[in-house]
Amino acid sequence: MQKQKTLTSEFSLKGKGLHTGLNVNVTFWPAPENHGYKIKRLDLDGHVIDALAENVTNTQRGTVLTKNEVQCSTVEHALAALYAWEIDNCLIEIDAPEMPIFDGSALIFSQNIERVGVSEQNASKDYYIVRHKIEVKDETTGSSLIILPDDKFSINVLIEFDSPVLSNQYASLTDLSEFPADIAASRTFVFVREIEMLLQNNLIKGGDLDNAIVIYDRKIEQSEMDSIADSLNLPHANVRELGYVNEKPLVFPNEPARHKLIDVIGDIALIGKPIKGHIIAKRPGHKINNALARMIRKDIKMNDVLPPVYKVGEPPAMDINRIRELLPHRYPFLLIDKIIEIGGDYIVGIKNITVNEPFFQGHFPQEPVMPGVLLVESMAQTGGLLVLNSVDEPERYSTYFMKIDGVKFRHKVVPGDTLIFRIQMITPIRRGISTMKGYVFVGEKVVCEAEFMAQIIKNK
DSSP states (O other): OOEEEEESSOEEEEEEBTTTOOEEEEEEEEOOTTOOEEEEEGGGTTEEEEOOGGGEEEOTTSOEEEETTEEEEOOHHHHHHHHHTTOOBEEEEESSSBOBOTTSSSHHHHHHHHHHOEEEEEEEOOOEEOOSOEEEEETTTTEEEEEEEOSSEEEEEEEEOSOSSSOEEEEEESSGGGHHHHTTTOOOEEEHHHHHHHHHTTOOTTOOTTSSEEEEOSOOOHHHHHHHHHHTTOOOOOOOSSEEOOSSOOSSTTHHHHHHHHHHHHHHGGGSSOEEEEEEEESOOHHHHHHHHHHHHHHHHHTSSOOOOOOTTSOOSBOHHHHHHHOOOOTTSOOOOEEEEEOSSEEEEEEEOOTTOGGGGTSOSSSOOOOHHHHHHHHHHHHHHHHHTTSSSGGGEEEEEEEEEEEEEOSOOOTTOEEEEEEEEEEEEETTEEEEEEEEEETTEEEEEEEEEEEEEEOO
């Protein structure tokens, strides 16, 4: 199990806001475990905005986060860099209502993260594991986002425009390690024909040829071009040929598509967890990106505890012979068949329920149901394996219940079910006492949960 990560030290940046035109100071700080991404407005009494999808209030030419009427906009490039570097926890302090745009890419954020370094923390990463297809569509625009199960995070992006300069482009990211070199430097883009409308909507006040790719794809009168330049405080230029009007050439032939990939990552980062899944984005934009992120957030809230992934054919972390070496239990009271995963503070075990279990003879002959007390015992045995696996001469130790709290039985367990146990230590072992939280799953359903305290005692 991978550990959570944060910055090794802080870094500060200064720049201009794309839409506000304001000068902005921003500092990225390390943050404690399970903190997530938070934005602190230093100019507004330190008001904190949680960087979560449900706090997005505007998606016009950027992602705007708002909480208690305090906002921060154009957050997607910074969040994409944090997410791509697999940083889970970061506090962003800023003195303006907008993140600086710099050159319109995520490059400066990525470079500074690489410069200060990334540190591993003690807590395990809490992944959102995609278990089934999730899809959002916008019939009006033809946009769609699909996320599918995968062992890691990856994205394919297709963009389409009615433009002789920029029509169809494709970009992909198969592993987050590709982001710094292959994606981060991709700049945002704008069509000249859109600029007047954006200015009328009080946007891109800080726009210039250094912070966006500017695409001239339809002939415009020179007087109109001069008016646009005056609005942006840019020198007049006679543009005769259709194409990209920036002096700086494209970083990549498909730079616009790669930038849209940055936007998808930055918007999906707002689910608050790293993802194991594959995203296919057709004509993505901040609005539909946020729709997918909100759908995932809803799924997280409805299923606050996700079942572990059980791949039947993979070799176990502990087979039954190793289990018998660690636990003193024997038939008919050894209730664990194998361990499929074990970390420093958690363990995942399996038990296959058959009609031949001895307790079904009396519980109940006409309607066989596994006794709830044995589900709790199974969790305790799994937790015992976690503890005993870490000590020398485990055969010289036994574990005993001290307390059981918060037991809930949600569904009955019957012959044919495969039980998946996930046990997590709540606190480290102190003086031989361990407190744990356990869940029992059948498929994706939680059938039982409990907290329990146990004492590890050396046998006489």
